[in-house]
Amino acid sequence: MASFKLLYTTLTLLALLSSSTFCSGFPSFHFGWGNGGGGGGGGVSRPIGGRKYSGLFPGFYSHTCPQANDIVMSVLEKAISKEPRMAASLLRLHFHDCFVQGCDASVLLDDHPTFKSEKKSVPNKNSLRGFEVIDEIKSKLEQTCPETVSCADILALAARGSTILSGGPNWELPLGRRDSKKASLNGSNKNIPPPNSTIQNLLTFFQRQGLNEVDLVSLSGAHTIGMARCTTFKQRLYNQNGNNQPDSTLERSYYHDLKSVCPKTGGDSNISPLDRTSPMTFDNTYFKLIMSGKGLLTSDQVLLSGNLGKTMELVKHFADDHVLFFRHFAQSMVKMGNISPITGYKGEVRKNCRRVN
């Protein structure tokens, strides 16, 4: 009996998820269902990403630089064994790249006479990390396959590699992105969701990129690794709703622990793990913690408490089933990685990821 019920629940969930998840171009995930489908995209008005055909494909460097992924992985292994948090920092870099004029390595550019670096935006400043690791990967790739592997693809490869090395899923990764010749400080300030977002806000930011509520919940699962600064969750501890009260959805003992890391005044750059039970391991404890009121950011906890669409159910399902989470994370990463890539003769392959050629 019990297994019948389980089967039924699983099927319902599969129907729910497959109807709305996958609308990017390539069959992306080795062992996932619902691959070649395509399907809707959720009727979002003019999504930037999530197209049927992005122009990217996994074998893009098969002839021109077959060692590309091995080179990326060898640098990652060294960097992450030296500092496990680096995996989280690199995963986040790809996200902050893709949400600003697409996955085009704009996030890596330093200031230029004609544009300002995205590194100075509110979400990025004193926050983004890992640029030196990307530089090291780039210089190794330039030695082996000069002017071939784009910085945008390096970010995508590093995000996948970091996920794998932290214990998370592997997936087939479409490649062939080219690098932009400009950055957008504005775009960075406008398109990256703030940590105190409401659920409706979060969904709006994601829909603008052609991503849906399943992508929102699965990609938020990246917060199973890494750290956040006190300044990003202080509002929840002392004045969540302008009434000088803590966020009522924050579990009591966790609240007290957080106050010691993040005092009412000062301590803004003190850091706390996004997933306090296993901050270096890519697993589904992030969702389990949310289930018990221990999500660190408002944007984490509202996936459950916000009660919009299926997000609450998805948090529960991902907390119950790490395989399901891994599948969806992989699918949504491919979808995020397909946001408005530059292809063909547009853009360039930078020789140094920090500046245009």
Ligand code: HEM
């Ligand atoms: C849903 C909306 C999201 C919001 C509001 C958000 C916000 C944040 C914030 C505020 C931090 C801490 C930054 C700091 O203290 O300097 C952070 C860290 C992080 N974010 Fe997100 N994030 C979101 C989605 C994502 C996505 C989609 C990914 C990747 C797929 C991601 C990956 C990470 C990782 C891995 C870290 C830890 C970085 C480190 O330790 O260096 N986040 N995020």
Ligand SMILES: *[C@@H]1O[C@H](CO)[C@@H](O)[C@H](O)[C@H]1NC(C)=O
């Ligand atoms: C950047 O933002 C400023 C102020 O919000 C605005 O005046 C300007 O047009 C924006 N530029 C771009 C390229 O979006």
Ligand SMILES: *[C@@H]1O[C@H](CO)[C@@H](O)[C@H](O)[C@H]1NC(C)=O
């Ligand atoms: C989020 O934080 C910003 C900056 O501190 C603040 O201006 C804004 O009102 C906050 N939004 C919400 C919904 O609390």
